[in-house]
Amino acid sequence: MDQQPYNPSEIEARIQQRWNQDKVFVAREKQGAEKFYCLSMLPYPSGALHMGHVRNYTIGDVISRYHRMLGKNVLQPMGWDAFGLPAENAAIKNNTAPAKWTYSNIEHMKIQLKRLGFAYDWTREFATCQPDYYRWEQLMFTRLMKKGLAYRKGAEVNWDPVDQTVLANEQVVDGRGWRSGAVVERRSIPQWFLKITDYAEELLNGLDDLDGWPEAVKTMQRNWIGRSEGVEFELKVCNEHGQPDQRDLAIRVFTTRPDTGFGVTYAVLAPEHPLVGLITSAAQQIEVNEFVEKASAETEADRLAEGGEKQGVFTGAYVLNPFNNKAVPLYLAEYVLMGYGTGAIMAVPGEDQRDWDFANLNQLPIIRTVQPPEDWAGEAFNGDGPSINSEWLSGLHLQDARKKAIDWLEERGLGERTVNYRLRDWGVSRQRYWGCPIPVIYCPACGAVPVPEEQLPVVLPEDVTFMGVQSPIKADPEWRKTQCPQCGANAERETDTFDTFMESSWYYARYCSPGSNAQLDERAGYWLPVDQYIGGIEHAILHLMYFRFYHKLMRDAGIVHGDEPATRLLCQGMVVAETYRQKQEDGTTAWINPADVDVERDNEGKVLAARLASSGIQVEIGSVEKMSKSRNNGVDPNDLVESYGADTVRLFSVSNSAPEKSLEWSDSGVEGAFRFLRRLWSLVSTHVAEGTVAALQIEELNKDQKRIRCLVHDTIAKVSDDIAHRLTFNTAIAAVMELSNHMSRYKSRSDQDRAVLDEGWNAIVRLMAPITPHICEELWERLGHTESITSTLWPEADESARVKSTLTIAVQVNGKLRANIQVSPGSTEDEVRKIAVAEINVQRHIEGKMICKVILVPDRLLNIVVS
RNA sequence: GCCGGAGUGGCGAAAUUGGUAGACGCGCUGGAUUCAAAAUCCAGUUUUGGCAACAAAGUGUCGGUUCGAGUCCGACCUCCGGCACCA
Numbered sequence: 001m002d003q004q005p006y007n008p009s010e011i012e013a014r015i016q017q018r019w020n021q022d023k024v025f026v027a028r029e030k031q032g033a034e035k036f037y038c039l040s041m042l043p044y045p046s047g048a049l050h051m052g053h054v055r056n057y058t059i060g061d062v063i064s065r066y067h068r069m070l071g072k073n074v075l076q077p078m079g080w081d082a083f084g085l086p087a088e089n090a091a092i093k094n095n096t097a098p099a100k101w102t103y104s105n106i107e108h109m110k111i112q113l114k115r116l117g118f119a120y121d122w123t124r125e126f127a128t129c130q131p132d133y134y135r136w137e138q139l140m141f142t143r144l145m146k147k148g149l150a151y152r153k154g155a156e157v158n159w160d161p162v163d164q165t166v167l168a169n170e171q172v173v174d175g176r177g178w179r180s181g182a183v184v185e186r187r188s189i190p191q192w193f194l195k196i197t198d199y200a201e202e203l204l205n206g207l208d209d210l211d212g213w214p215e216a217v218k219t220m221q222r223n224w225i226g227r228s229e230g231v232e233f234e235l236k237v238c239n240e241h242g243q244p245d246q247r248d249l250a251i252r253v254f255t256t257r258p259d260t261g262f263g264v265t266y267a268v269l270a271p272e273h274p275l276v277g278l279i280t281s282a283a284q285q286i287e288v289n290e291f292v293e294k295a296s297a298e299t300e301a302d303r304l305a306e307g308g309e310k311q312g313v314f315t316g317a318y319v320l321n322p323f324n325n326k327a328v329p330l331y332l333a334e335y336v337l338m339g340y341g342t343g344a345i346m347a348v349p350g351e352d353q354r355d356w357d358f359a360n361l362n363q364l365p366i367i368r369t370v371q372p373p374e375d376w377a378g379e380a381f382n383g384d385g386p387s388i389n390s391e392w393l394s395g396l397h398l399q400d401a402r403k404k405a406i407d408w409l410e411e412r413g414l415g416e417r418t419v420n421y422r423l424r425d426w427g428v429s430r431q432r433y434w435g436c437p438i439p440v441i442y443c444p445a446c447g448a449v450p451v452p453e454e455q456l457p458v459v460l461p462e463d464v465t466f467m468g469v470q471s472p473i474k475a476d477p478e479w480r481k482t483q484c485p486q487c488g489a490n491a492e493r494e495t496d497t498f499d500t501f502m503e504s505s506w507y508y509a510r511y512c513s514p515g516s517n518a519q520l521d522e523r524a525g526y527w528l529p530v531d532q533y534i535g536g537i538e539h540a541i542l543h544l545m546y547f548r549f550y551h552k553l554m555r556d557a558g559i560v561h562g563d564e565p566a567t568r569l570l571c572q573g574m575v576v577a578e579t580y581r582q583k584q585e586d587g588t589t590a591w592i593n594p595a596d597v598d599v600e601r602d603n604e605g606k607v608l609a610a611r612l613a614s615s616g617i618q619v620e621i622g623s624v625e626k627m628s629k630s631r632n633n634g635v636d637p638n639d640l641v642e643s644y645g646a647d648t649v650r651l652f653s654v655s656n657s658a659p660e661k662s663l664e665w666s667d668s669g670v671e672g673a674f675r676f677l678r679r680l681w682s683l684v685s686t687h688v689a690e691g692t693v694a695a696l697q698i699e700e701l702n703k704d705q706k707r708i709r710c711l712v713h714d715t716i717a718k719v720s721d722d723i724a725h726r727l728t729f730n731t732a733i734a735a736v737m738e739l740s741n742h743m744s745r746y747k748s749r750s751d752q753d754r755a756v757l758d759e760g761w762n763a764i765v766r767l768m769a770p771i772t773p774h775i776c777e778e779l780w781e782r783l784g785h786t787e788s789i790t791s792t793l794w795p796e797a798d799e800s801a802r803v804k805s806t807l808t809i810a811v812q813v814n815g816k817l818r819a820n821i822q823v824s825p826g827s828t829e830d831e832v833r834k835i836a837v838a839e840i841n842v843q844r845h846i847e848g849k850m851i852c853k854v855i856l857v858p859d860r861l862l863n864i865v866v867s
Numbered sequence: 868g869c870c871g872g873a874g875u876g877g878c879g880a881a882a883u884u885g886g887u888a889g890a891c892g893c894g895c896u897g898g899a900u901u902c903a904a905a906a907u908c909c910a911g912u913u914u915u916g917g918c919a920a921c922a923a924a925g926u927g928u929c930g931g932u933u934c935g936a937g938u939c940c941g942a943c944c945u946c947c948g949g950c951a952c953c954a
Contacts, residue, residue, distance in 0.1 A: 605895035734891035
């Protein structure tokens, strides 16, 4: 049979051009049609597409194209998260302007995206570094200033004393600046904050209704917000005999466990606490200063980690425990953070493990105030039990004791009930150039004044040269010069820029109002909320929290409706790959790209060794890690599209594991995907070449024909469920492969055989169309359809074809499989039992024993329990 | 350290609500085809014992609940993601 071979590059170029010409994926607001807004997280234009992008965008495209085939009005946009640190680093390294570098990366990556055939509406594309985009976020910010939701306060940064610049956490390696190598200092400078804490309660409660979000993400967000109910009260500073401090000093503490108040044996201040200087005794001064200095050099994560060792120092001061009026020593410790609660705690080592560890390290007394269970082998006990050693609280259980303790403090005016959150306000100032300028003017007379709306946007100059590492707008004395909008006096612009999370917090809405001369217009009302959002699990907390917060800010500004930006969320796993390394003569490790390595196996398929393809020299096999430059284990999607075509790359990206799990790269896996497409191509072509197909006569089908037709419709049902509800494209593809294997083995070719097979191939081509759209478009046409597969409807399973006359069910004796038997669907326990005990192998295991129980799982399994 | 997740054949994995563990793919072995190779097609492939029928074991470790546990509960081990200035 003379057939054209599968030639993806020819097919894909031709089909993509046709989609493009026909403007197939340009979305319009159509009243009446059910809308579906499918959004993948926008990429940072780092230079080239990597496999993580390909995986993310393939998943989004499969979902988009599937919903399109359900007849919905689908929007799938794409854009660029264009501000950020790497552009500045590239600028410093290569002496190019960040804007130029960014735009050229965008141009390159856009070509790569287009070659993968994603169904994007490119007419809505934008880059977040365009003044047309960021002007709206400046406007929003000035309005938040007026509402009191944006405010300025001192906050710490990493200061590189050599480069005279602020470093991102990522740029601090082992406490040193990554470029200068200088020991990094912590410095407090004034910065802008958004009051996300005002929305803490709503952000928390809103999670309960986000049924379409993964539980893991919701749990992480709940814990991040960290709501706790408790009481805030004062500990009066005193000397060791309990005599009050003459200055009447007191520290405020927050606790969720006031019921343990009689167990307080010391108290702790955060090293940055403002009262440290006032409270420290002369004798402890030197030690305390040293400790504060050391603590301030460390980041928070370091302080909390540090091998679990609870570092601290005595201040020389004491505080009065209001519960029993006893003086307890006051310490500084790294495990107490200024940013959480009041920056000070009462310590109850008997009921808190961190306090327990600290007490032991510093030889402080421990008093249990909750009776642990008898077999208690732990150290601190934070569970429920009767209070002990607690005067008027003794005998009460946790809830009652807590309430009584709070009432007691409130009645005496010593403290009050408080709800505390771990969540902190969002610091949006960055001391960097390549970001959205913060629209504020500082006037010597009027203070911080928002830039008036008619003067927006404050445009970031793009044609700049980097002198060293300094931000060009900070280095330029002219750029900042301006007049105060209120009094007209000479004033200066803010030279800090926004955190880039600011841009990625509202881009989803802007896609819905392209070209609008307002931030958003009524078209956003049509498309929002996002019906399916897709992105990496690494964004579970920060981005996705800011994204929800910003939506609520826009809602309160009256420009969007609804409380949440996205109803369904899918977090895909990472793309990982084998690593290979080689020790160099100078002792360093060279990482070898998997593409340059041949793997040697024994005749059972076990890996024996890996060798360089070029020289045959053996290399060490490393662990499987996230694809990265540093491990040189990345693969270039471009090369793959070149050799196999976009459909193969797309197929592999979703076929080898469930989307939320990590995807391990394998060359032979890609080969396998390609092989399947080639087989599909040849099977469908052969079927078409066999000539015209007779009409299907469902009533006339023989047993074998019915069996195939049943498989076809089972597969349609399975694939529909997998794509629509479970988002498990891997199992959907496996089901299609299974069906195609069965169909290819079906050899007889009567009129009705061919009619059944024709129905099958028509189903398979549509089921695969969201995943491998180019080959399916081509095969669809060859199957005789004139309409594009992009406007064809998804196949529906014919339930009558799925009815089976007999089922295979398992027979167990004492939970162990002993036979498989054929029964008719819906058989009763007696009917199944009769067939089961007739089986020789079943008889062997029940012979001479008493049947004490029989359990039937209808149409699945029968378990006979004997003794 | 805290929060979240994962651990299943030689490998990537599947098992949807507690009901036949290993679908599908890769690799490997044998065969067909070929002058030969590639490609393709067919068969086999968890481990152990057995010619086989079949039996026993088996889902990171230890223990528990249940007629029945990869799935639920308790303790632990290892790996991965996040921890507020990478995005």
